[in-house]
Amino acid sequence: MYKVSEFSIDSIGLKVGLEIHQQLATNKKLFCNCKPIESEEYSIKFQRKLRAVKSELGEYDPAALFEKSKSKTIVYYANSESSCLVEQDEEPPHNLDNNAKELALIIATSLNSKIFNEIYPMRKSVIDGSNTTGFQRTMLISQGGKIEVNGETIGVQSICLEEDAAKLLGDKGDIREYSLDRLGVPLLEIALDPVEGDPKKIKNIALALGRLLRSTKKVTRGIGSIRQDVNVSVKDGGGIVEVKGVQQLDQLEKVVEFEAKRQYGLVKIAEKLKNSDFKGISKSENVFDITEDWKGCQSKIIQKALKDNSTIKAIKIENFSGMFGYTPFEGVRLGKEIGQLVKFYGIGGVFHSDELPNYGIEEKDVLIVKNILKVKQNDAFLIIAAPSSKIDFVIDSIISRLLEAKNGVPAETRLATQTGETVFLRPRPGASRMYPETDIPPISVTNKELENAKKNIPKSWDESLLELQKKYELNPQLSEQIFDSRYMELFEKVIERIKINPTFVASILCSTITNLERNGMNSKLLTEENIIKSFQLLEEGKIAKESIEIIYESIMSGKSQTIDEALKNASIEAVDETKVEQIIIDIIEKNQEIIKNQKERSIGPLMGIVMKELRGKASGEIVNNLLLKNIKKKLENMGL
Structure with a gap:
């Protein structure tokens, strides 16, 4: 039985649907010949303002409307080596990359998924800035299929081939910055049927699917190259929540556990609300402008808002006293949910009556609000400060979220954090976000291509692991670690170039680097060239085995940038x-x-x-x- 400290997950009807997004190692982008080279130097810079448009049925997508309400200016950085006019949306897409198509068909065949004879490119509205066009190109390759995990058959819903998004560089105030290095990289999306079970089971399913993909030896490895989205729901919860951006399996298990607790907590909050006298909120009667009345408030937060010419409004919620601070489980509160909601509009936060006086807001300030709102003993209130251009839209969202609280879990998209929690990202998208791509004709799948896919189905993970053990004389545990790691291709490259013990190389890549990461060091600073050079120096007898960890520590801590610099800084030289x-x-x-x-x-x-x-x-x-x-x-x- 899988237990969270306060309850058993087995008893709450947890359901999880996995979506795996895997970059394909085709060495070029999906609709142009650019190579996906990540760079920190950009010779091109431009900006855009993206807006929501109606679908062919005359409807706006709710997720697009939400992003539009943030009024962000999107700044793009590009390098001519990794992007062209296609990524800048200044030129139509080129022909579909055949290698990406071939690999997608092989993986679909491996999963016994029914491949369509004709593939129709579609546009999926995305206006958070991660696509310069305001949409992502995606193609449904197949539907159905299955994967076996620990003796259980897990169904496949669909397999899509699509473009990866741009890489977020920063998001501050009204400016959001992206790099185009990653935009347009071929990405395979595999959606599995929802399954009941605990977080460990979900992790094992993701691990099995990841291993199948890696067995092709044609997928990109490393942080960011494979991402898991999870659709999570609990019994009597109401809506399905999509959590995006899970990059590591340990993080996936924590995210599912946290989301199960959060949603079950929201169910408990809903039960309490249903048994209360809370009826609803009228925007016309229960929202008050208190900007002038609070000019004497000494809170630094409020004074800064006034200095920025923000508007301060208070929302009266009748028969809601205690509900913002009610905590069915640790970390699960309605006040926290509302706080996360307003932060994603670029607003610092919101105050609620269950936590006041606090944050420099004194009792006299609270009394002013209570008198204006005519607050009774069982009533609650919220106070929000925001630019006048945003505040009404934010208040509408707050009122909507409070009304949804009575129904349990709202259907929304959330973002996974590194600690394994989730935060509000945007509302769930609707069906109106998808429409046909007019720049690319339908793509045929021939019988010859299907036969080729059947001939190239990769070996099973067990076969691949056994082959790895025999080829490099590794023990089973180390074989599994290197196969699952992001260093598999690098490991083979090192062994191919340098006469060195494979067990030692695998141990350095899987254990030494991991241990340094656990100590807070950044493995992204350790380049492939640095790793190869360290083993070359070892082979030449210029450093000892024990030097490698010291060198990596120097680079991963930021003290050194190159091997030579690390050797100098750590005073490492071979001693006879x-x-x-x-x-x-x-x-x-x-x-x-x-x-x-x-x-x-x-x-x-x-x-x-x-x-x-x-x-x-x-x-x-x-x-x-x-x-x-x-x-x-x-x-x-x-x-x-």
Whole structure:
């Protein structure tokens, strides 16, 4: 039984539908010949304002309207090596990349999914700025299919081939910045049927599907190259919540657990509201402008809002006292939900009556509001400060969210955080966001292409793992770790170029780097070129095995940018055996008491002292042999 501290997940009717988004390693983009090269130098800069438009049925998509309400200016940065006029929306898309199409058909066939004879490119409205066009091009390749996970059959809903989005660089105030390096990279979306189960089961399903994709050896690896979206619901919750941006499996398990707790908590809040006298909120009768009345408020937050010419409004909610602070489970409160909602409009936050006086707002300020609103004992109120251009739209959203609270869980899109929680992102999109692509004709799938896909179905994960074990003489655990890691291709590249022990290389890539990451260091600073060069230096005898962790630590901490710089900063240089032995003899002389008491067992504590002194300048094997030899010699001299 999978338990959260307050309840059992098995008892709440948790359902999760997984969507896997995997970049394909075709070395070019989906509708042009640009290579997906990530850069930090941009020679092109331009900006856009995106707006929502009606669908062919004359309807606006709710997610598009929400993004439009933020009034963001989108600034794009591009490099001519990784993007062209197609990404800038200044030129029509070129022909579909055949390699991406071929790979999509192979994966669809591997999952026994029914492939369509004709593929119709569609436009999916996206106006958060992540696409310069205001839409994402996507194609439904197949429907149906299955994958076996631990003896259970999990159904496949659909498989789509689409463009990846631009990379978010920053979002501050009314400006949002993107890089076009990633925009247009081929992306395969696999949507699975919803399943009942606990977070560990969901993680295992994602792991199995990820392994199938990696078995093709034609998918991109590394952080950001595979992302999981999850659709989560609980029994009696009401709406389905889509959580986006889960990049790691451990994070996925935490996200599902958190979302299960949050949604079950919202169900508890709804039950409490249904048993209360809360009826609703009238915008015309229950919203008051208190800007002038609060000019004397000494809160720094309010004073800053007044200085910025913001409007301050209060919302009276009758028979709602205590509901904002009610906490069915730790971290689950309606006040927190409302706070996250307004933050995504670019507004700092909202105050509610269950937490006041606080934040520099004094009792006299609260009394002013209560008198204006004519608040009764069982009533609650909210206070929000925002630019006049946004405040009414935000208030509409707050009122709508409070009314939805009575029904349980609102259908919305949320964003996964690194800690495994989720925050409000936008409303769920509607059917009106998808419409036909007019610049690309339908794409045929021939019988020859289908036959080719059947011939190229990848080996199973078990077969691939066994092949890896035999080829590189790795143990089963290390084989599994390197296969699942983002370093598999790099591992094979190192072994191919350099005569070095595969077990040692796999251990460095899977354990050493991971341990440094756990200590808060950034593996993104450690380039592929740096890793290859470190093993080359080891092969040439210019550094010891022990130096590699010191070098990586220097680079991943930001102290050094290159291997040469790391060697200099860490004072690492190869030391010959004669010098190593002299250092060992000196240390033995200083620690004769340890040798006298522990005899040959003294090699343990002395080994630590010697290795600390040498700091990666000699291998542990050489140090161990020389230390043992000189300890024995010392014992003979001491007559022991």
